[in-house]
Amino acid sequence: MRAIPVTPVALLGAAALALSAPAVTAYAATTGGPSSPGSGYTVTPSVVAPGGQVTLAARACSATATATSGVFDTVTIPRNGTGTATVDRDAKPGAAYQVTFTCNTSPSSTAHVNLTISAATSTPTTSSTSSAVSTASPAGVQGGLGGSIDSVNSGEIVAGTALAVAAAAGTVFVVRRRKESRSH
Secondary structure (H helix, E strand, C coil), rough: CCCCCCCCHHHHHHHHHHHHHHHHHHHHHHHHHCHHHHHCCCCCEEECCCCCCCCCCEECCCCEEEEEEECEEEEECCCCEEEEEEECCCCCCCCCCEEEEEEEECEEEEEEEEEECCCCCCCCCCCCCCEEEEEECCCCCCCCCCCCCCCHHHHHHHHHHHCCCCCHHHHHHHHHHHHHHCCC
């Protein structure tokens, strides 16, 4: 009985890793927000009630930056600093708005981060039959996956499929080699 060569399986694994690396890098470069502080552009908190305040940071910019969105006025962010914006009270609960950061360098660059408006009210309400203070949410609680799913990304799907195919091909190759060595 002879030993199974490791080289073909190692090459398949290296090829699968090499094929998935560009997809992971591209995905990391396009995401923003507090979940990926490596981008240098953040909106904190990423979910806010209408009328609430957000802190904006443009750490990736070496000069002053501006942040614009459909739910607050334009904010100028100093170099290596932060800015604060108040979200409009008429912002639609449950909607996601895009915040555009523009770095005032030559040439200027832009980045986008999402800001979600929460469905809960930011002011407490009192019941006429009870003296307890409570906050009400007409749309209910938004539970779920906690931000673990963003959107369908075709690059990630292709990379995952390539890894699965490489693993299946490696398994078939190893099993066939074992059967051949046992039959001789």
